[in-house]
Amino acid sequence: MSNVVVVVAVTDREATSAAHGLSLFLVEDGTPGFIKGRKLEKIGLKAQDTAELFFEDVRLPADALLGPENKGFYCLMAELLQERLLIGALAMASCEFMFEETRRYVMQRKAFGKTIAQLQVSPPAARTPSR
DSSP, rough: OOEEEEEEEEEEEEESSGGGEEEEEEEEETTTTEEEEEEEESSSTTTTOOOEEEEOOOOOOOGGEEESSTHHHHHHHHHHHHHHHHHHHHHHHHHHHHHHHHHHHHHEEEEETTTTTGGGOOOOOHHOOOO
């Protein structure tokens, strides 16, 4: 697990909206009051650890602030579009890879003397003779 985490925290409870009162902080492992819990089991993105984080009376120095105070929401939103695009591209690449792996498998795997691809039944519309 990481030795440093980025935490979003409310820094201005009187802000005109919740987005205006959030700030980003770097919290290092070993900071008093900060405890890393167990690593959570996930279905996907296993290379990205997800764990429980506990905060109890944590005090941070001023230099732990990441970016401008009360502008954390805007810092996060500035990267959101790029992150969404990257996630979409990764999903498409994963789908293409799995399709190609499946195609390769059905072209080489044999059962009853034929490849699995040769044993596939075409849908009824494809079997209807043309007039």
